[in-house]
Amino acid sequence: MKVDQSVIKDINRRKIMSLLRRKKKMTKSELGKAINVSLPTVISNVNELIEIGVLKEAGVASSTGGRRPTIVEFVKNAKxxxxxxxxxxxxxxxxxxxxxxxxxxxxxxxxxxxxxxxxxxxxxxxxxxxxxxxxxxxxxxxxxxxxxxxxxxxxxxxxxxxxxxxxxxxxxxxxxxxxxxxxxxxxxxxxxxxAEYKIGVCHNKNDMVYISINEGIGAGIISRNKVYKGYNKRAGELGHMTIIKDGAVCVCGDKGCWNAYISERALLERYRGKTGRNVSSVRAFFELYDQKDGAAVEVMDEYIEFLAAGLRNIILIFDPRYIVLGGEMANYAKGFIEKVRRRTFSGEKLFSEKDVRIVVSELGMNAxxxxxxxxxxxxxxxxxxxx
Ligand SMILES: [Zn+2]
Structure with a gap:
């Protein structure tokens, strides 16, 4: 099979940039060894990357015999x-x-x-x-x-x-x-x-489902290094999977969607339904929860049941390595994530906590x-x- 040289060159340059981004500085011979190409190939690629400003030469390393090797450095503010x-x-x-x-x-x-x-x-x-x-x-x-x-x-x-x-x-x-x-x-x-996959809490860990919990629910799926889109580009509408048949009315018009139980709006409405009192924001709700307000704790226990029910479905469908809980709820989730894990895995025969990690986003609203x-x-x- 004929391999296109320009494709190989492109891959080599990407390997050099990715490696140097992580390592910051390396000698050309270290680069060659790390990506398994000859020194002349490294030099020609490095020269081109220096030309566009992405790399620069940064002195010489001490010699191990022969010529002292040139160090190249990643220029993070080049572009x-x-x-x-x-x-x-x-x-x-x-x-x-x-x-x-x-x-x-x-x-x-x-x-x-x-x-x-x-x-x-x-x-x-x-x-x-x-x-x-x-x-x-x-x-x-x-x-x-x-x-x-x-x-x-x-x-x-x-x-x-x-x-x-x-x-x-x-x-x-x-x-x-x-x-x-x-x-x-x-x-x-x-x-x-x-973002979660490239720089977030499960950095470079494949097979991940990200769930954002804000006023509504969003989800993104990373499978085999790529965003999984589905045939019609609509994969990941997990907020509208049915959790309770003929359950609460969802914004989409259907009944019993996960969104109608685990969105922030659903959480606040459940508290209002139970107490007749309004809480102004999710932050205010979690202040009550932290103060062990009886109704807030009860509402949260129910919320965690619904959250875990959806997570179990997601695990059964996607078999992910990681599930990341993000969105505004990530600001509060550290306080109840352990309960979520317990409810998701307890009594479960088909999967266990060893197989899938449920974690809280660190990027939060920046994701x-x-x-x-x-x-x-x-x-x-x-x-x-x-x-
Ligand atoms: Zn819905």
Whole structure:
């Protein structure tokens, strides 16, 4: 079989960048050994990466006999990537460097729903302003990832439907001319799953299901290094799996969906139903829970039952190595995660706590925007492409 040399070259360069990103500095001969290629091949690839600014020479190491080996260093601020996260009434922006560190973080807010043309023109001016303040030329931007709350066809760059934004069928290719770098779009939960997988709590651990618990429920699935999308790009609507037949009414119009039991809204409504009292926020609810308020503890015990019931279904369907609980609920989940694990695994014959780890997200509300920003970087410098 004839192997395309340009493909091999591309893979070698990605291996060098990924390795040096982790190790920071290595000699050329160490690089050659680590990725199993000859020294001349390393030198030619390193030279090209030096030319685009991603690597630089950083002195010489002490000699082990013969010529002293040259050290090369990863230049994390050579290039940047932008993440944009669309939410109801707000758009968040991050600029990250090649080491996935946030360099700039901005937010714009608005009162009324706007159409996408208007919002993308806001995105354009905000990014121009951000790059001007940071004194970064747009030629150093590898790309921009946009996280969207809806069904996304990432290949054709179409936002098919976003109920919360009251928007459907937006072709993002028409916005590409606004920017002189590539634009990628992704569903917000898939973007968050990418962030958890690349830099989060289960960093580089395959076969993971990410679940965000906010006002509603979102999920993203990583299987074999990639976001699992399904045939119609709608995989991961786990919030609408039936937990209780003919149960509570869900926002989707169906009855008994998981969302109707484990969303933050469901939690607060259950407390109100039990006590006749309103709690203003999830934070206020967890203050009561921490003070061992009887009704809050009771509501939480029921909540954990419903959460665990859904998690058991997820484990049976996907057999994941990790389940990450994220979203705003991640801020409070450390206080009850042990109970969730106990309820999920106790009495279970088909799987055990050894097989699947249920963990709390450390990225929390940063996950979607970080995942969006990671997508262009991943496509640029890593061997395993998530997207
Ligand atoms: Zn539903």
């Amino acid at each position: 940047y990537s932008i993440g944009v996260d669309f939410q109801i009434g707000r758009i968040r922006f991050v600029l990250i460097n090649m080491n996935y560190e946030i360099i700039c973080d901005r937010l714009i807010e608005f009162d009324v729903l706007r159409d996408m043309d208007k919002m993308m023109s806001d995105v354009k001016s905000e990014i121009d302003e951000m790059l001007r303040i940071m004194n970064i030329d747009s030629s150093r931007i590898i790309g921009m990832g946009i996280s969207l709350p809806g069904t996304v066809n990432e290949k054709d760059k179409i936002l098919e439907f976003a109920a919360n934004l009251n928007i459907d069928n937006v072709d993002f290719r028409k916005y590409e001319d606004l920017f002189n770098f590539p634009v990628y779009i992704e569903n917000e939960s898939n973007a968050a799953a990418v 979607s925007v970080m995942g969006a920003a990671i997508i262009p970087l991943n496509l640029f410098m890593e061997v395993e492409k998530v997207y």
